[in-house]
Amino acid sequence: MGALWATVALAQDEGDPVRGAALYAENCLACHGPQGEPLAAHEAFSAEIHYDTGFAEAVAAGVEGSLYMKPWSEAYGGPLSEADINDLRAYARTWASGEIPPLPAPEIPADLEPVGRGDPALGAALYQTYCAVCHGPEGQGRGDPDRFPPIGAHADVLTATRRGTEKGMPPFAQVNGGPLSETDITNIMAYVRTWDRPSALQKVAENSPKGVGLLIWLMGIGAVVTVGGVVMMNRSAESKE
Numbered sequence: 724m725g726a727l728w729a730t731v732a733l734a735q736d737e738g739d740p741v742r743g744a745a746l747y748a749e750n751c752l753a754c755h756g757p758q759g760e761p762l763a764a765h766e767a768f769s770a771e772i773h774y775d776t777g778f779a780e781a782v783a784a785g786v787e788g789s790l791y792m793k794p795w796s797e798a799y800g801g802p803l804s805e806a807d808i809n810d811l812r813a814y815a816r817t818w819a820s821g822e823i824p825p826l827p828a829p830e831i832p833a834d835l836e837p838v839g840r841g842d843p844a845l846g847a848a849l850y851q852t853y854c855a856v857c858h859g860p861e862g863q864g865r866g867d868p869d870r871f872p873p874i875g876a877h878a879d880v881l882t883a884t885r886r887g888t889e890k891g892m893p894p895f896a897q898v899n900g901g902p903l904s905e906t907d908i909t910n911i912m913a914y915v916r917t918w919d920r921p922s923a924l925q926k927v928a929e930n931s932p933k934g935v936g937l938l939i940w941l942m943g944i945g946a947v948v949t950v951g952g953v954v955m956m957n958r959s960a961e962s963k964e
């Protein structure tokens with residue numbers, strides 16, 4: 724009886740590496756290589772995962788001071804349970820054993836119609852790997868809007884993906900040390916554009932008079948500020964002479 728319980732406890736403690744592989748693809752692959760190796764040059768992608776020491780602690784509580792490695796455990800406001808983290812560790816341990824369960828392939832919707840430039844099917848696969856971890860499988864977000872915000876079909880994918888953002892979205896473009904080529908980014912944009920397309924376009928049509936009005940108003944303010952700034956600069960330049 725004692726031996727049986729010991730086996731059960733051990734099995735629980737060791738975790739399920741196959742489930743861990745699925746969790747890894749969903750949550751970690753955007754920044755870490757398939758086996759915890761550096762993925763690209765920028766600091767967001769160049770960490771190496773040590774599966775033997777400190778793994779569960781780093782995943783649960785995040786790495787202090789890191790803009791990118793935030794806490795993943797529910798205890799720290801993240802999306803993963805203790806059992807999830809245990810299964811992730813079980814997957815990470817297989818990197819040394821050589822018997823590594825395959826990471827599940829991204830699921831690509833069948834009926835994607837191109838909207839403008841780029842290939843939405845290629846983009847869907849890239850989106851699943853690099854973006855869904857924070858923005859959800861179809862841009863609906865994943866809870867905490869500061870960390871996992873929703874993005875819509877008309878979001879500025881090019882700018883955000885090239886440069887990253889201050890709240891911890893890494894810069895994904897190769898020119899900025901990330902893993903994605905310009906073609907990859909165009910394909911991701913093509914996929915994002917396919918979401919909820921009719922209603923998104925309808926909304927634009929309904930809102931455009933107001934939207935254009937606001938834009939012109941903002942441009943007006945921008946012009947006043949720019950002219951004002953130039954005048955001030957000229958004055959201060961004169962006063963220095």
Ligand code: HEC
Binds near residue numbers: 747767786811
């Ligand atoms: C947004 C990018 C990003 C995501 C997503 C991410 N990490 Fe990290 N991770 C990093 C960075 C960057 C570091 C290095 C932090 C530092 O040292 O400043 C790091 C560090 C770590 C470390 C500690 C490094 C070590 O010495 O072992 C572990 C473990 C780790 N990550 C595991 C994971 C796991 C597991 C997931 C998925 C649940 C994950 N990370 C998701 C970017 C990320």
Ligand code: HEC
Binds near residue numbers: 753870873878891
């Ligand atoms: C580690 C989490 C994370 C990952 C991974 C991530 N993002 Fe973001 N993203 C964010 C956060 C947080 C914001 C909001 C940033 C802010 O307000 O500073 C954001 C903002 C954006 C925006 C601007 C929002 C808007 O409506 O205009 C777009 C577009 C975007 N992300 C697209 C992507 C794409 C495409 C990918 C994959 C290549 C990606 N993100 C990967 C966290 C992430």
